Amino acid sequence: MNKQTTIGILLIDDHAIVREGYRSLISKQADMKVIAEAANGADAYQLYKEQQPDVVVTDLTMPGLSGLELIGRIKQRDSKARILAFSMHQNPSFARQACRVGALGYVTKSSAPDMLLQAIREVHLGRHILSADIAQALALENLGNETLALNSLTAREFEILRLLVEANTPDTIAKTLNISPKTVGNCHYLIKNKLGVNSDIELTRLAIKLNLVNLLDLADQA
Template structure:
């Protein structure tokens, strides 16, 4: 029996998307959106301020990404319960989000009841995946490249993704609020872990692993 409402922090950079899902959640008698955020840094600050029962977070955010924000929140509070709600259907993104500390991963193509059930699962401490992601993860090959990707930390994964998109080390440092030296150190670690020895090789590897889209590269 529910004795109180599950408090929720909703993180998405699209106002219309937040409005739509806020309306859905408002209809549920045991759910309450107590705070919202439009980017990773704001999500972290709102989490510190409100300590919600469940944080629902997109992965594609301006500046600091969802994966990095998940890791940051979990570092502050290891008991934080985070549900990723995103358009990304790539199982590798799901694996990274879970490795960073997310308990659930639901795609935005899922029916509303999948999201609502996932909120309750995550609140109860149960890991949950939308059916499409669960199937994709089950079919994922366990080869050397996948193992290399899974060996990356959340920060290394984000630096890899941003480097592959053509961002400079200085831009990445500013985006992730870390020093350029830290970016450089991670850069060499990433290349070593994935087994490439050039920037071109890094980009080709990221494309092959479907971490970025070719049309986004300039």
């Protein structure tokens, strides 16, 4: 009889309580083990290099290096990396961008715990998987001009857009993404051009309309 394979997992979330809860859930599974944890993308990337986990489970919105950037960097280093995005964002645009940079699956944190466990197993097998709410949202998405324009953004442009509407300065964005302020400025121009807006105020309004950010988040940052 073959010995059951244990899936070694790198768990990444900036909230310690969240990590503790999901670590406890995973520890009850005979075929899974959390071998490393990180609270930010930079530490997670280093741990990936050191630990070589079977599956990476990462949040998308974290201080510093975001989940999208982390996924892209890991995939550049290891094209066979198996990554599951696990996020509060129920906007299908986040799922689309996560998959575009290399995630095999996307599960929202509002999903049942069993959905996360199923997704880890599927991703470990190299299969694509979406939680039911995201799959439905993608199927029902209204492909208006604004949504189509948003989908035309590259993963880098999408991430810069998110950071811009959260009131980060170009210098802060450049340091966060490890790129030059000039690159941020060029992307800023391209983003506005692709989305058909002329000012940052219009850009923020559109981001709110498309549920990339909400007013409560912006109020917290004020």
